[in-house]
Amino acid sequence: MPPTLPTGTGAAGVAVTEVEPQGRFDLAAVQGLLAVQNLDGWLIVDHAGQNPVARSLVAVQGNASRRWFYLVPRTGEPTVLCHASEVASFANVPGMKITYTGYRDLDKILRAMLKGKKSLAMEYSPKGALPSLSRVDAGTVELVRAAGVKVRSSDGLVQFAKATWGPEGRKQHYIAVHHLVELRKDALAFIGNKLAAGSRVTEREVQQRIEKGMAMRGLVGPAPVVAFGKNSADPDYVPGPALF
Template sequence: MLTPEMLPRLQRLLADADLDGWLLYDFRGTNAIAQGLLGFEGMLTRRIFALIPREGLPIGIAHAIEPNPWASWPQVWPLRTYSGWRALEAEVASLVAGKRIAMEYSAGDAIPYLDRVPAGVLEMVRAAGATVVSSGDLVSQVYATWTPAQRASHERAAEVIAAVARDTIAHAGAMIAAGTPAAEHELQQRILEAFARAGLETEHGPDVAASENAANPHYVPSSAAPRLVVRGDVLLVDLWARETRGGVYADQTWMASMGAPSDKVVHVWEAVRDARDAALTLLRDRIAAGRPVRGGEADDAARTVITTRGYGPQFWHRTGHSIDSRELHGSGPQIDNLESRDDRLLIPGVGFSIEPGVYIPGELGVRSEVNAFVGEDALLITPITPQRDLFVV
């Protein structure tokens, strides 16, 4: 959240980027980045702007009937109000005319998670005489990075989640052995109960998918159409959670075979695991050497392994997503050169998932997911002990 304590650092970043300011905009929750930085909660029913200048105090523009969201705005910072569109456009122009400013904008929608400002608003700001550039690097440096306390929270959550995943897989096997196999949604509920006991929360899910259902990367188990997990199944367990009261999400996927796996299942698993490790090796080596690295390069490294093993067309999604200090699917750099063109550097303080997968419709899906955090000179990977071999239960 933007505070007087944060302001000097942010203004140094603006100066380093040769920017006159960062213009935040939101309306009806279209810009989660602006909402998070301004500390707003709930949905705005009127347009707002806030300029963080390279020098001087931030200036907010609020609608006259909606002052409540600005309760945390420091009293010493100017807060202008408007009622009509003419007044709003005049206020915006007075802030940005002749200036080079950053906004949540991505040319050509190259980075959808960053592209939060409507085209019409960009037209308004440019018509006022401003030069608009992407705030992508600022978002990485200010919004997406974790504090030491948040990193510690993530690490704790990651170890709990790993234990819950292993327990869920073992339980599925025990139920099969007892002759009373569990359904996917029952295993899902077991995970949620374990989260509650451990003081973790999640926004939705988790995903427990057997064989053909695992070929849908966003499958959701349901009691309305129960699917038992039986001998011969390949089981995918994808689970994510965070500590309550501001923790950072951990997000993992674990794989098991209910009984001896086929040669094909083993081949697919090894391709996915080796793709995961190829991405991590590239990142680890670059960061340790102090060399720049982008998420798209790690995506390419993983995709090359899966393509070489013959499953390239079955790897449908990016290798990983940002996990920022607020959101599971965050606004920081993505590990992606497939779905988007994210060319932002992976800088110290950002976290993300690494989760390549292979999906064969009607048959099986295999994914392996860990999380990573960029330190000053090393790459942290969670959980501490990632899955190496396919669990055979």
């Protein structure tokens, strides 16, 4: 994940807000995309937080540690299926609420909820091609398939719902790019000055300098990869004592 600006007052005093508020997506736009992809709906499922896509798109309150399902149909109102003890956690989630109390109860109600649906999108990746998207366990996929539903990947829906920039997202991107370019210039100047003075510098020293600059500028993200020579061919390289 590239560095981003944190919520609040960011680098150089720039006010920064969240790009993607939790639990919000354009229902009409998603339903339009379902129609284009010839899908009967999008079945968003989570259990104890194992599906971060679900948690970012559905405004669940509290822990909601039991399995829940959110069916977004191609047309009409969405439906929440959750445990009876956790229905209050879905008070702010748009749609009809249905509850279950046990596994057998869940299976029966889920089948009824999915009746008439031939194909649904889920956070599932055929043969694990996209591990970061594959968040629904095989047993739950089997449960849905047992109801006569073909399960397809929600990759296009997730990209549309979570990765589309709005005006604020575009602004934050340009701000982050500006600071990253300045950090790159500073790192190269640091290396050049060291070498010009007859000193040596390690990859780790350069990484630490960039990290310090990121912190000063309010950038949030993983440690940058600083690699020299053959190490630069490794995208997961951990900077060490190698000398420039």
